[in-house]
Amino acid sequence: NAGVTQTPKFQVLKTGQSMTLQCAQDMNHEYMSWYRQDPGMGLRLIHYSVGAGITDQGEVPNGYNVSRSTTEDFPLRLLSAAPSQTSVYFCASSRRGIVGYGYTFGSGTRLTVV
Amino acid sequence: AQTVTQSQPEMSVQEAETVTLSCTYDTSESDYYLFWYKQPPSRQMILVIRQEAYKQQNATENRFSVNFQKAAKSFSLKISDSQLGDAAMYFCAYRNTDSGNTPLVFGKGTRLSVIA
Numbered sequence: 001n002a003g004v005t006q007t008p009k010f011q012v013l014k015t016g017q018s019m020t021l022q023c024a025q026d027m028n029h030e031y032m033s034w035y036r037q038d039p040g041m042g043l044r045l046i047h048y049s050v051g052a053g054i055t056d057q058g059e060v061p062n063g064y065n066v067s068r069s070t071t072e073d074f075p076l077r078l079l080s081a082a083p084s085q086t087s088v089y090f091c092a093s094s095r096r097g098i099v100g101y102g103y104t105f106g107s108g109t110r111l112t113v114v
Numbered sequence: 115a116q117t118v119t120q121s122q123p124e125m126s127v128q129e130a131e132t133v134t135l136s137c138t139y140d141t142s143e144s145d146y147y148l149f150w151y152k153q154p155p156s157r158q159m160i161l162v163i164r165q166e167a168y169k170q171q172n173a174t175e176n177r178f179s180v181n182f183q184k185a186a187k188s189f190s191l192k193i194s195d196s197q198l199g200d201a202a203m204y205f206c207a208y209r210n211t212d213s214g215n216t217p218l219v220f221g222k223g224t225r226l227s228v229i230a
Contacts, residue, residue, distance in 0.1 A: 031215075033217055040123070040222060041222060042120075042220045042221055042222035042223050043220040044220075045217050045218075045219075048217050050215050058217060088157065092218070096215065101164075102147075102161050102164060102207075102209070103159075103161075103218055105159035107157065107158055108158075110157075
């Protein structure tokens with residue numbers, strides 16, 4: 001049981017480049033979300049999805065795109081990387097209707113934009 | 115929108131002593147869940163303890179317990195017999211009980227140091 005798998009673990013981008021952070025889960029979780037973690041800011045929600053084909057914006061969606069074509073995958077796309085997007089990114093998932101179990105988190109991606 | 119506030123950016127505790135981390139939240143909902151997550155230097159997010167708002171009894175998990183004051187919207191975490199491995203960032207989080215359609219809302223975190 002792999003849980004939530006994020007790739008890559010580390011990435012350095014140049015300003016203006018685009019890339020996709022991958023997130024996959026094998027627990028048949030309907031709910032998936034992306035957070036970014038910055039020092040002193042906690043975890044802030046970027047985008048989330050309550051099922052395949054359904055996505056919604058979180059607190060800090062600008063500069064990011066998501067899609068959910070399958071239950072298992074929820075990629076996060078950076079359209080044109082900016083230094084302000086330097087952060088640690090977490091993907092998380094949970095079963096709908098089982099709120100009390102919280103989230104299962106991936107191990108994070110540390111992204112640096114130079 | 116719900117908000118979660120952790121007013122202590124940093125805390126320290128002597129090994130084997132007890133420490134309490136504070137968390138307050140704001141919501142108009144009557145049923146919800148509250149969580150404490152631990153993030154060690156490995157960056158992994160680890161669920162420490164959870165509390166459902168409808169349950170009056172405070173949750174306990176081994177050396178970790180909470181003081182849940184629903185009227186005051188307070189949810190503090192007490193760590194007893196602190197160990198070096200408890201050193202980490204701790205995040206308080208809130209989630210509505212609505213079939214899992216709403217996201218987890220986090221506080222900004224408290225960095226706990228454990229002094230040998």
